[in-house]
Amino acid sequence: MTLREFRDILLTLGIPTYHYDALKQTDKYIVWAEDNELRQLKGNNKVITQVIQGTLDYFTKKEFDTNVDRIQNLFNAHEIPFRLNLIDNEPDTGYIHYEWIWEVANG
Amino acid sequence: MAKMKVTGVDVYLEKLAKLGEENKRIARLAVGRASLPLAAEIKTNLRKVLAGSEHSTGDLEEALGITPVADDFDGTISIKVGFDGYDRYGTPNPLKAAVLESGTSAVKKRPFIRPAVNKTKKQVLDILQKTIDEETRKIF
Numbered sequence A: 001m002t003l004r005e006f007r008d009i010l011l012t013l014g015i016p017t018y019h020y021d022a023l024k025q026t027d028k029y030i031v032w033a034e035d036n037e038l039r040q041l042k043g044n045n046k047v048i049t050q051v052i053q054g055t056l057d058y059f060t061k062k063e064f065d066t067n068v069d070r071i072q073n074l075f076n077a078h079e080i081p082f083r084l085n086l087i088d089n090e091p092d093t094g095y096i097h098y099e100w101i102w103e104v105a106n107g
Numbered sequence B: 001m002a003k004m005k006v007t008g009v010d011v012y013l014e015k016l017a018k019l020g021e022e023n024k025r026i027a028r029l030a031v032g033r034a035s036l037p038l039a040a041e042i043k044t045n046l047r048k049v050l051a052g053s054e055h056s057t058g059d060l061e062e063a064l065g066i067t068p069v070a071d072d073f074d075g076t077i078s079i080k081v082g083f084d085g086y087d088r089y090g091t092p093n094p095l096k097a098a099v100l101e102s103g104t105s106a107v108k109k110r111p112f113i114r115p116a117v118n119k120t121k122k123q124v125l126d127i128l129q130k131t132i133d134e135e136t137r138k139i140f
Helices: A003-011 A067-077 B009-050 B059-063 B093-102 B114-139
Strands: A017-019 A029-043 A046-060 A082-089 A096-106 B064-066 B081-083
Touching (some): A082 B093, B009 B059, B009 B064
Antiparallel strands (some): A082 A096
């Protein structure tokens, strides 16, 4: 799966989705970013497959937001390994911040 | 009837007993050594993500440290690499590190710990293995 394909999958959620950053939002939104190569597979002196790791952050002000389940179901439906790394309540902004770490094999 | 004589069993048992006595010391030594490349990589990444930042004071880098090796109640021997204390403005350094790592709705994330863990994982495991092998060989 390429990162573009990953992005397109996220867009099917219908939630405003941004790459790398999206500051000063007023409603629920997603920010995703790739940030490192987790591992790679080599063959015939070439890199055949790279596993890219990144994060998906969902910001919402709604308690028990069903989009949280939708995001996780989407990962599962597309066999994207993930783990929920953080749930943080931001008292200053009222946002609840969910952070998932995901991996896609690109190749 | 065939006859077999085994010698040196006492010596072998003595060495096994010594290994039993020394295993915690060896494990402590191994985790201590293995923590060094991780701490170094976290520091390198921290410098990268803060490079050019007008707000960077260097306090967070100074707060990066390695704890003493701990013997947990369940027999696990562990060490932690992380941040402690407060910066010059009274902000907890672990909080600053967490905000940098995961971001907030107002602060863009700049992950520097997880990529360091991923990058040094193999090196850390190799050091653990090498140290245990070397120290075990000294006994045998």
